[in-house]
Amino acid sequence: MDESYIPAQHKSLGSAFPAVMVTGWTASGKTTLVEHLARTGLRRITASKLLIKRLGETQSTKMERLLSWLASDLPTLREGEADRLTDLAVLRRLTTRDEGCVVESAGSVSLLLPPYNEALLVRLDATPQVRTERLGRLLTGRITAVEAALIVERKDAATAHACQQAWGLNLNDATYLHRYDVIVGCPDERTCANPQLCRSATSEVVIASYQVYRTLLGADRHATAIAVDRLNETAERLSPWVYRLGPSLTAPDPRQDWTSRMAHHDFDIDVPRRGASC
Numbered sequence: 001m002d003e004s005y006i007p008a009q010h011k012s013l014g015s016a017f018p019a020v021m022v023t024g025w026t027a028s029g030k031t032t033l034v035e036h037l038a039r040t041g042l043r044r045i046t047a048s049k050l051l052i053k054r055l056g057e058t059q060s061t062k063m064e065r066l067l068s069w070l071a072s073d074l075p076t077l078r079e080g081e082a083d084r085l086t087d088l089a090v091l092r093r094l095t096t097r098d099e100g101c102v103v104e105s106a107g108s109v110s111l112l113l114p115p116y117n118e119a120l121l122v123r124l125d126a127t128p129q130v131r132t133e134r135l136g137r138l139l140t141g142r143i144t145a146v147e148a149a150l151i152v153e154r155k156d157a158a159t160a161h162a163c164q165q166a167w168g169l170n171l172n173d174a175t176y177l178h179r180y181d182v183i184v185g186c187p188d189e190r191t192c193a194n195p196q197l198c199r200s201a202t203s204e205v206v207i208a209s210y211q212v213y214r215t216l217l218g219a220d221r222h223a224t225a226i227a228v229d230r231l232n233e234t235a236e237r238l239s240p241w242v243y244r245l246g247p248s249l250t251a252p253d254p255r256q257d258w259t260s261r262m263a264h265h266d267f268d269i270d271v272p273r274r275g276a277s278c
Contacts, residue, residue, distance in 0.1 A: 016118075018042065018100040018214055021110045024124035025277075026155040027131040027138070028185065029202060030104050033124060036203045037102040037210065047090050047105035054082040066139065069151045077158055080165025087112060087166065094119070108163040111176055115262040120213045122206055123177070125185030125243060128152055128277035130192050137195070153277040181261070182209045183244035201241040208234040212249050216258045224252060 020037055024030050038044050055078075057065065087109050094101065103109060110121045126134075128149070136148040143151070160171045169176075177183060184202040186192050208231040215224040232250055235242050248261035 016217060017097055018210075018217060019094055019097065019119040020102040020122060020210060020213075021105065021113075021119050022102060022122045022124065023105050023107070023110050024185075025106065025126075025128075025131060025159070026152050027134040028124040028126050029134075029199065030106065030124055032199055033122070033203055033206060034102050034104045036207065040207070040210070042100045042102040043097075045090060045093055045101055045103045047086055047103065047107065047109060050089050051082060051086040054086060063139070063142075066135070066151055067142065069154045070143070070147055078162040078165070080162045080167075083107060083162040084166035106159050108167050108169050108171065111169055111179060112167065116259045118217065118259050120182070120210060121180045122182045122184075122209070123180040124202065125183055126192075127186070127189055128156075129190045130186045130188055131277075133191055134195070149277075156277045177244070179262075180244065181213075181246040181249060182206055184241050185243060187240040198241070201238045205231075205234055205238055205242055205245075209245065209249050212252070213258070216248070216252060219257075221254060228252065 020042060022030050022034050022037070034044060034046075052060075052065075060068070087105075087107065090103060090105065090109050091112060094103070110119075110123075113119060113121075132145065132149045132152050135152055136143065136145055139148065163169050163171050182205070184205050186198050186202075192198050208227070212224065212227040212231050215227045228250065231245070235245055235250070246261060248256070248258065
C-alpha cells in the first residue's frame with residue numbers, strides 16, 4: 001500500500017493503544033526523551049529516519065549529516081514533498097498501530113492530528129543558545145561554537161521551510177503551542193547550568209504525564225487520581241522545567257474522555273515561547 005494513503009483520514013487515530021508524540025527544534029532533547037519512553041514498552045517511530053530514506057541519504061551517519069550543514073555548497077531548502085510524504089507515512093502508522101508507540105519528529109506531525117485525538121502531545125523547548133551548546137557537546141572536538149550555532153540555525157530554518165511548503169504551517173507561530181499537552185525544557189537562557197539534571201527533570205515530568213494519560217485511556221478513576229497527585233507533586237518540585245501542563249493532565253474531568261480535551265483547554269493561558277533560531 002502507498003504510504004501516502006491513510007485508511008482513516010479525517011478521523012481520530014482510532015486505537016486504544018497509547019501514542020506519544022515528541023517534537024522540538026534541533027538539539028532540544030527529543031532522542032533522549034524518546035529513549036526513556038521506549039523503555040516503558042512503546043515502539044519507536046522516528047520521522048527523520050523515514051525522511052532520510054526518502055531523500056536517499058541512508059548511507060550517511062548522524063554525525064555526517066550534522067556536519068553536512070556546514071558545507072559551503074548547501075543545497076536549496078527542501079520544497080516539502082519528502083516531508084509531506086514522511087508525515088503521511090507516520091500518520092498512517094499511527095492510524096494502523098496495534099501496540100503503543102512513541103513518535104519522534106522535529107516537524108509538523110503533531111499539528112496535523114485532528115483536535116479530537118487520543119495521542120499525548122509533548123514538546124521540548126530550549127533557547128537556540130542552549131541547543132547550540134548541546135550540539136557542541138555532542139560534536140566535541142569536531143566543530144567550534146560558531147559552527148554549532150550555524151548548524152542549529154540552518155537545521156531549524158530547513159525544518160520550518162519544509163513544513164511551510166508541505167502543509168502551510170508556520171512552526172514559529174506561538175498559537176500552536178496550545179495544541180501540546182506537555183511543554184518542558186531547559187529553564188536557562190544562555191548556558192545549561194546542569195545538563196544531566198535538565199535531562200532527568202524533563203524526562204521525569206513527561207513520564208509522570210504519560211502515567212496519567214495511560215490511566216485516562218483505561219478509564220481507571222482510582223489509578224488516575226493517584227497518577228494525577230504524583231504528576232502535580234513532580235511538576236511543583238520541578239517547576240522551572242515545566243512550561244505547560246494541560247488541565248486534562250493536572251485536573252482531569254471524570255465526565256470527559258481524553259480525546260475531547262481540546263474542547264476544554266483554556267486558550268487564555270500564557271505559554272512561554274523559547275523560539276527557534278530561524
